[in-house]
Amino acid sequence: MIKLADRLDKIKPSKTMAVMALAKDLKEQGVDIVDLGAGEPDFPTPEYIRDLATKAMADGYTKYTKVDGIPELKEAIVVKLERDNNLTYSTDQIIVTSGAKQAIYNAMMAVVNEGDEVIILSPYWVSFPEMVKLADGEPVFAELDPKRDYRRTLKPFEEYVTDRTVAVVLNSPSNPVGSLLDDEFIADVIKVSREKSLLIISDETYERITFENKYKSIAAYEGAAELTLTVNSMSKTYSMTGWRLGFAAGAKELIKAMSKIQSQITSNANSIAQKASVETLTGDQSAAEMMKDKYWERRDVVYEGLSNLPGIEVNKPEGSFFIFPDVSAYYGKSLNGKSINGSVEFAEFLLEHAKVVVIPGIAFGSDNNIRISFAAPREEIKKGIERIGEALNLLN
Ligand SMILES: Cc1ncc(COP(=O)(O)O)c(C=O)c1O
Structure with missing residues (x-):
């Protein structure tokens, strides 16, 4: 057995x-x-994106790439983050991953030691707590208040923080509630995270699927840029779930650590999906x-x-x-x-x-x-x- x-x-x-x-x-x-x-x-997946993949294959983009992604895609991600999110990153602050999922997993493996706590807003996307546990950490659930449309936690954020807390995961708009976190709550999370040196992992997978209110990236809030890992994905925005292409942007040393982990797990994200994503991110967004x-x-x-x-x-x-x-x-x-x-x-x-x-x-x-x-x-x-x-x- x-x-x-x-x-x-x-x-x-x-x-x-x-x-x-x-x-x-x-x-x-x-x-x-x-x-x-x-x-x-x-x-x-829109036809023009599928055509980009066909072309990528015909042009020979079928081999291993650099672990953290092909340079032109990292450039495209820099352009996207500037254009949509008002964020300024350099290419050595970017990693391309097999979906947002792998970016978050890499990050957990990079920052969580045994017994460390990671705060997860609840209701949560199913994989967040499991990834913390795979990294030998403990998920701590901070309940969102349904009476306030799940836009902030029931208790003040700092009450969920202990000496063992190393990170907090934010997911706005969120799966499963679809809410956007409110500005005051985000400011509070940033303040406490600065004081306690917590990493903010911001899963912005649904950022482009927002309705009345335009999305503001967590890293674009005052004081957040240095402590935030911005995670995003091609999956939902462009209906490319099966392509497995995501990315993360953050502090150089964290990105380097995530690349080190990825180098021994998957090497690189799919080369064809990477090539097709360059124009998908920078071209016509209709x-x-x-x-x-x-x-x-x-x-x-x-x-x-x-x-x-x-x-x-x-x-x-x-x-x-x-x-x-x-x-x-x-x-x-x-x-x-x-x-x-x-x-x-x-x-x-x-x-x-x-x-x-x-x-x-x-x-x-x-x-x-x-x-x-x-x-x-x-x-x-x-x-x-x-x-x-x-x-x-x-x-x-
Ligand atoms: C909140 C959230 N993050 C990440 C993912 C996974 O995204 P990807 O396909 O880029 O790995 C999902 C997919 O359901 C999700 O809902």
């Missing part, structure tokens, strides 16, 4: 697997399922804008639809393609003797009786909620909400 490392015991298996497996079974049986569970854009506008329209449909359902409390996402309604008013209710006592059971109920896939909030640290993705066609979203409404009527 193969003896696995103790490390595995610390990592949680995905709580959403059961619901997803059931959804897959039903789909295979030909059941008409509305899938609002997706964690990625429903659009194909495809990304078009997708953003579609998410915005759908955000309005899903927000309005859910707001009209009795007993559901919903925040209005300011970015991303997720909404995170509180459905706990239905906990304790039942149908045919089967009662609902948490988000997994609620999601199972919706799958069974509404034929709609949603993700239980417990996966993101909040059992009162479900995550609904609006990376789905508008008509599907409407149909999904209608069906949810009908199914809820069955509960008593």
Whole structure:
């Protein structure tokens, strides 16, 4: 028998697997399922970007590259960060990674010692705490206040900091709540992080998918630039999830440490994706804008639809393609003797009786909620909400 490392015991298996497996079974049986569970854009990668990859291959960009990325892509990232985020970096402050995910993992491995604490705002993207644990650290959850639209933590930020804290992860707009952190809260995080020498890891994966309010990068706030690692990705902005291309910008010594780790793990990000990303980042941005506008329209449909359902409390996402309604008013209710006592059971109920896939909030640290993705066609979203409404009527 193969003896696995103790490390595995610390990592949680995905709580959403059961619901997803059931959804897959039903789909295979030909059941008409509305899938609002997706964690990625429903659009194909724009054709001009696919053409850039074809050209990159024809031009021979098919070999290992420098560990931290091809120079022209690092230049393009510098241009992007200046243009969109008002941030000034030099190319030796940039690393290209296999997705934002690897950038964050590299950073954790670079700064976390055994027993060190990393503050994670909760509800959180599923991988943040697991990555801290893989680096032998302890995730400390700072709960966001739903009454204030998840824009700041319940307690003052400094109350989550101990002598063991080394970093804080911010994710605005966030997966799963779609909120933007408020300026005052961010200023507070920066102040405390400066005092306690914490690294701020800012996951800005959804930065370009924002609606009424334009996004301001964390590093662009006063006093934040030196302590912030800005992480971003091609995945969501350009619908390039499978290409595995992300990047990070920050202090030279941190970027160097992250490169050292990456050099022994994956060497470099995919060479073809790197080459295609140069023009994607610096050229015409209309495809990304078009997708953003579609998410915005759908955000309005899903927000309005859910707001009209009795007993559901919903925040209005300011970015991303997720909404995170509180459905706990239905906990304790039942149908045919089967009662609902948490988000997994609620999601199972919706799958069974509404034929709609949603993700239980417990996966993101909040059992009162479900995550609904609006990376789905508008008509599907409407149909999904209608069906949810009908199914809820069955509960008593
Ligand atoms: C908050 C957040 N960060 C990072 C990622 C992963 O991005 P990438 O595909 O660039 O690794 C996701 C994907 O779901 C995400 O939601």
